[in-house]
Amino acid sequence: MTTDVEAPPPAKKEEDERRDSFVGLFLHNLWSANTVTVTVLSILLALIIGAVLIVVSDPDVLSTFSYFTARPSDALTASWDLISAAYADLFRGAIFDPSAFQAWINGTGTWRAAFTPISETLTYAAPLVFTGLSVAIAFRGGLFNIGGQGQAVIGCITSAVAGFAFGLPAGLNLLVALLCGALGGALWGFLPGLLKARTGAHEVITTIMLNYTATLFLSWLILQDGVQDPNRSDAISRTIDASAQLPALPAPLRVHLGIVFAVLVTAGVAWLINRSSFGFELRAVGVNPPAAKTAGMSVAKTYTLLMVIAGALAGLGGATQVLGTADKLTTQVAGNIGFDGLLVALLGRNRPWGTLFAAILYGALRAGGNLMQADVGISLELVTVLQALIVIFIAAPALVKAIFQLRAARAARLGASMAKGW
C-alpha cells in the first residue's frame, strides 16, 4: 500500500474535519494543485519567461543593461515599455482593441474593425478545435492519435476536391464538401485503427507514417490535371466554389461558420464520451482494456471505431480550414493544425470543453502574435515559444507545484475520506 495521502495524526482530526466544509475546501483548493490552478499558473509562468525572451531579443533594450549599475532606471523602464507594449498588442490583437472600439462609437471607424481581433482569434481557433477533439477522444480511449495532421490533410483534400469538382447546388455543396472532409479523415484514421485492432501495430508509428503519406499525397495531387489551377504553373489548386465555402462575416472579418460548427461538435463529442454507450466502452477500454474485455466489450472493435471517429474529427478540422479560411489547396494549406491539435488536447486535459477553450487560447495567441509582430517587431516565433512553454508547464505539473508551493488537492478526500480503509 504505497499511498502518499497524508493522514493527520488522530488528535488533529476534528479540526481537520471542520475545515473540510464546502467553503473551506473551496478556498483550500483554490491554491492547491487542481487542474485549473495549474493551467492558469502555467500560462502565467510562460508569459514571465516570454517577457525575459522579449527583452533579451531586443538589442536596444539590451544595450541599456550594459550600464545597469549606473542607471538601473533606464534598463527597467525600457524593459517594462517593451514588455507591456508587446503583451498589450497580444491582447489587442486577440481580444479587444479599445481604440478601434472607440472609433466605432465615435463614428470614425467601422464595427468590423472593432471586432477584427476576436474574429481573427476564432478563425485560427476553429480548425484547432476539431483536431484537438480528435486527439482528445482518441486519448480517452487509450490511443495516441499522432495522425491528426495526416487526417486533417486528407480532410482538406477530399473537402476541397468535393468543393470545386462536384458543382452541386448551394447548401448541398457545402454539406457534401464537409461530409467528404470527415470521410477522408475517417479513412485515414480507420487504417491505423484496423492495424491496431487486427495486428497490434502501435498507432503512434502507423499514424506518424500516414502523416508523411498524406502530406506527400497532397503535394503530388495538387499538380495533377483537374486539380491544379489551369492558369497557374505552381502548386495551387482550383478555387473552391463559393457555394461550398463556409459562410463568413463580411470582409475584413474572416470568422466563418466553422467556429459555430466547432462548438456544436464539441457538445456532440462531450455527449458521445459521457452519455453514449460507445463512450462508456471507449472510456472503459481507455483506462482498463482487460476489464472491458472481461465485461464482454470488444476492445478491437472499440479501437477501430474510435480511430474512425478521431480521424473524422481531424478531417473536419482540415475541411474547416480549407472551406473557411483558405479557398484552395496549397501544399501548406493545413499548416500545423494537426500537430497543434495534440498540444491543444493536452492543454485541455483531453476533455471536450477544455479542448475548445484551449483551442481558443491558441487562436488568440496566434492572432495577437500577428499584431505584436507588425507593431513592436517581435517575431511571431515568440508566440510559438509561449505556446510551447505553456504546454511544458502543463505537462510537468510537479514543476508548477514546486514553483508556487501549491498544496496537494484535497478534493478527492471529500468522497474518499469515508470509504478509505482496507
Place this chain on the structure above:
Amino acid sequence: MANDHIDITVEPGEVHALLGENGAGKSTLMNQLYGLLQPDEGEIVLDGVAKTFRSPRDAIAAGIGMVHQHFMLVPVFSVAENITLGAEEVRGGPLGILDRRRIRRDVVETSKKYGLPVDPDALVEDLPVGAQQRVEIVKALTRDVDLLILDEPTAVLTPQETDELLAVMRSLAESGKSIVFITHKLKEVKAIADRITVIRRGRTVGTAAPDTSEDELAALMVGRDVSLEVSKGPAEPGREVLKIRGLVVDDDRGVRAVDGVDLVVRAGEVLGIAGVQGNGQTELVEAVVGLRAIRAGTLEIDDQDLRGQGTKRILRSGVGYIPEDRSVDGVVRDFSVAENLVLDMYDRPPFGNSFKLNPKAIADSARDRVSQFDIRTSSPESAVSTLSGGNQQKVVVAREMSRPLRLMIASQPTRGVDVGSIEFIHNQIIHERDNGTAVLVVSSELDEVVALADRLAVMYRGRILATVSPDLPREEIGLLMAGVTGTEEPPATEEGTT
C-alpha cells in the same frame, strides 16, 4: 498512510510472524526495512545502532535480506547468475569479467551449508515455483544476512512445499538468523512462529504467543469475531448446467495449460476447483467465458454450445463471472462505483441501449446495489479505486449477481479481501447456489474451496486428478494438489514445470 507508528522488535534466532490482512501494511513496513521505501517518522535500530536505508543496497550491506512475494529473478538466467546478480564477482577491476567459477562455488557452498538444494546451472524459468523460492532464499543467504524477510512466501506453494519451507525457516533460525515471516495464514503462523505481531490498518494491534487460538488471532486481525466456517445447508443438485468434455486450452505463451478436462456443474451445487495456482485453473475459467480460444473439446451450458461465442453473449446467456484478478479484470479503477456496477450491462435496458446510456437508471440501480450488498462507499459516484479491496470485490459480486444466472463462476473470489467481506461474499455465493444456480468456485486457498464446495475437483498440470468430497482429510487433498494420486509415487519437486 499505510503504517501509523508501528513498533516491532525482532530478536536474534527467532521466527517472528507478522500477521495481518491484505493491505494492513505488512509489506509497506518491510519495504521500509529493506530500503525500498523511506519512513516519514521513526527509526530502524539494528544491533543497537540507528540506521537509515536509502536503498536495498544499504539494507543488504547491513545484513538484511528479503524474499519478495513476487520473485525478483531473471527467468532466462541460470540459478548461479541470478544469485550473483547485484553483487557480481568479477576479476580485473570494475569492468572485469564475471568469475563464474567462484560464483558457482559460492552457490554450492551456501546451499550445502543451509541444506537448501539448488542446481546452480539450471535456468530459473525451468524450475518449479518452490525451487525458485529456494533460489531467492539462497540468494539472500549468500549476502551474509542476519535478518531474512519472507513476504507471503507460502502463497504459491503446495501444502507439502509449505512444510518444507517451514522446516528450512526453523533450521535457519536455529543457526542464529532472525526471520520475519509475513503472512495472513493463521495455521502457518501457529506452526512456526516464536512470536506473532498482528497489524491492522497500519497499526500494531497486539503481540501474541504462538499458542493463541486461531479464532483469537483472526479476531485480532479484523478487530471483531468472525466465523471462518461457511454455514450452508446440504446442496440439492439439479440438472447438469455446465458440461465440459475433453477441453484443451493454451496459455498466453502457447503452452498447453488445460489438457483434457471433463467437468459437470449441476444446478444448485457448488463445484470447487482446488489446486496450486498456475495449474490451468485460470485458463479453464477464461475458456468458459470466451476470453480464451479453445483448442479442442466441448463446452455447453444447458446443451447450448459455447464455443466461438463472444464473451458478451456468454455473459448474457446467464453466466456470472468474478475474475481472479480484480484490479485488472474485475473493475475499472477510474470509473465510479455506479459505472462499475453496469460494466457488462450498460447497453441493455434499463441502463441504456446500444446508442445511449440512461444515467438515471444507472444511478438508481447503483443506490440499491450499494445498500443491498453493503458496499461501503461515500457515494455511488466515487471512483471505485477509493474503495477498499473488499468493497471493490463486493462491487464485482453485486454486478455479477444482479441478473438472472444459470452459471456463476467465481475465481479467487476473496483474494485480497478483508475477513469481514469474505464472510459476506461467501454467503452471497451460497445464496446464489440455493437459488438454483450452478456455481463454479476456483481458489488457491484450500480452506476457501473446502468451505464452499459441495464437490471438490483437484486440478494439477491442466488435468482434473480427482473429484472428491470436501470432507476428505486435508492431507489427502494436499497430496492430490501436489499431483500425487493414490497409486503413484510422489514426483520429485525438482522436476521442471513447463
